[in-house]
Amino acid sequence: MIKVQNLVKRYGTNYAVNDISFEIGEGEIVGLLGPNGAGKSTTMNILTGYLAATSGEVTVGGFDISKEPIAAKRMIGFLPEQPPLYPDMTxxxxxxxxxxxxxCKLPREEHLSEIISVVRLNELTGRLIKNLSKGNKQRVGIAEALIGDPKVIIFDEPTIGLDPKQVIAVRNLMRTLAKRHTVILSTHVLAEVQTVCERVIIINKGKIIADEKTENIVKTIEDGYRYRVKVCGPQKEAEGALSRLVGVKSVVSTGDRDLDSYAYVIESDRGVDIRKAVFNLCSSRNWAILGMEPVGTDLESVFIRLVDRSDGIAPEKNKKRRERREDK
Amino acid sequence: MLAIFKRELRSYFTGALGYVFLVIYLAVAGVLFAYTTLFSMSGNVTTYFTLMLLFSAVILPLLTMKTFSEERKSKTEQLLLTAPITLTGMVLGKFLAAYVMFAGVTVLSSLYFLLLIPYTQLKFAVLIGNVLALLLVGFVFIGIGVFVSALSENQLSAAIGTIAIILGFLAIGLLGSLVPSNFWLRYVLDALSIFRRFQTFTAGYFDLSTLVYYLSVGSVFLWLTVRVYDRRRNG
Incomplete structure (x- = not known):
């Protein structure tokens, strides 16, 4: 449905988007993820024909956005970061x-009232837009994107500034839309991608640094497993014994103390499950285990690691930063 | 284009701008009409229209100042630029809305002259020539206004910029009259003078070259507006 090839957008010597390519099939729901200023909005603005690319090719439903802009734009419904609303209109x-x-060629009354009920604006149709709450303005923006029943719907940060209830409502709406449309969603809220998207494309500094199914992305980046373990036992001895276990890469004491137990973060080699070995060791020494939980396998830390890696931050330094973050 | 035209025309009347424009325009037109004809016991049409031309230079930027600058400021232009319409359609829709406002009120206020029929021998050719001349000058002024509005996010600077360019055009005409008539510069300045061309129409003669002149100067500014957007898209 959408094909992006070697897309480049340059401002002077600055690359906002630097040679990215991807394809999105019909009915897919894809999250475009990246820190602020990574090039998400620029990419979306090019996809929708708002900006022209410096080089590269974008086709939507087979139409080249630069050569057949009208036909391509007809396929797209776009909700920009700030909904483009006229405050003086109802x-x-x-x-x-x-x-x-x-x-739009669809029957007007029928089509509009269907959209109004999908985004739940029924009670507000007669109100001036300037008097609506932020959440309702966002709904009007979404309704705008849906008009004309476009095949592709592009949302730029759709839940920004909404309260938690509205966020859930918008996410549910996006999931519903994904049944009939191809949806692209840009966000820096990772939970959004995890709950809504099937696939995630991570962009940093204008380049794609990951393009995976949401469920797989965690696996591809993990170079080992990490567990946080709370053990009742002498700190030095326990740390030494744990780090001598087969398959353990490192053991770091986090310094957290709870009565006579200490917490450690144990990192194992890739593909090695060290949980049994840790249990056996502790039970043989008579050290009670008060807790054992995996750490750093959520999308958040994957994201930070990927971004750090592409920024070229050294792994050691990186690890320390990560742990500081986890400790918090 | 029609959707933008309709929305734009409507927007003049959802705020105060459209009403303010109409009230000021009709009031000034009324005063000038009374002053140039009734009070001076004259059936002269051209004085009124010459003064209206100068007045248009100041009042028309009021109509055009927000056309694009407001869209840009409130980011609504993103809707227009990602909609399946051409840039030309977008610019023309906005231009026509402002032009219809101006043309409507100009024709309406020109009907004042019908009041003179019982008192004087009204030359209809002259009256129509004057109305047409004012409508053509308005075409250029609104074209300039739309163009300047596309350059700025600020309505006030759009209005001031428009007035400055229009006054520049009028000044060229005045400058021209200072240059000896057989000097080449005179021809250039005369050719650029909006005011000088205006006078050929107000005498009641229909001059095709003047018509083409006004339409093309106005169109150049509309084309430039399209270019502004095209250029911004290419960033």
Whole structure:
């Protein structure tokens, strides 16, 4: 449905997007993830024809956005970071305007009322947009993107600034939309990607640093397993004994103390499960284990690691930073 | 284009801007009409329209200042630029809305002259020539206004910039009259003078070259507006 090839956007000597390529199939729901200023919005703006690329090719539904912009734009519904709303119009007037603007051919009343009920704006159609709450403005923005029943829907940071209840509502809505449309969603909220998207593309400094299924991305980046273990036993001795176990790469005492127990982060080699060995060791020494939990396998830490790696931060330094973060 | 035209025209009347424009325009037109004809016991049409031309230079930027600058400031232009319409359609829609406002009120206020019929021998050719001339000058002024509005996020600087360019055009005409008539510079300045061309129409003669002149100067500014957007897209 969407094909991006060697896309480059340069401002002077600065590369906002530096040679990225990806393909998105019909019905996919893809998260575009990256720190602020990574090039997410630029990529989306090029996909929607708002900006022209310096070089590279973008096709939407087979139409090249630079050569056949009208046909390509007809395939896309776009919600920019700031919803493009006219405050002096009522919701109904605005949606009618967008309907005309897009040259929509679907039956007007039916189509608009369907969208209004999907985004739950029924009670607000007569209200002026300037008097709506932020969450409701966002809904109007989403409704705007849905007009004309476009095959591809692109959301730029759709849940930013919403309260938790609204965030959940918008995420549910996106999941519903994904059944009938191809959805691209940009965000730096990782939980959003985890709950909504099937696939995630991570961008940093204008380059793609990962493009994986959401469930796989954690596995691809993990170079070992890490567990946080709380053991009742003499600190020095326990640390030494744990680090001598087969398959253990490192043991770091976190310094947390709870009565007579100390916490350690144990990192094992890739593919080695050290949990049994740790249990056996502790039970043979009569050290009670008060807790054992995996750490650093959520998307958040994967993301930070990937971004750090692409920024060229040394692994050791990186590790310390990571641990500081985890301790917090 | 039609959707943008309709929205734009409507937006003049959802705020105060459209009403303010109409009230000021009609009031000034009324005063000038009374002053140039009734009070001076004259059936002269051209004085009124010459003064209206100068007045348009100041009042028309009020109509055009927000066309693009406001869209840019509130980021709504993103909706227009990602919609399946052409840049030309977008610019024309906005231009036409401002132009219809101006043309409507100009024609309406020109009807004042019908009041003179019982008192004087009204030359309809002259009246129509004057109305047409003012409508053509308005085409250029609004074209300039739309173009300057596309350059700025700030409405006030758009309005001031527009007035400055229009006054520049008028000044060229005045400068021209200072240059000896057989000197080449005179031809250039005369050719650029909006004011000088205006006078050929107000005499009641229909001059095709003047018509083409105004339409092309106005269109150049509309084309430049399209270029501004095209250039910004290419960043």
């Amino acid at each position: 919701v109904k007037e605005y949606l009618n305007f967008v309907y005309d603007l897009k040259g």
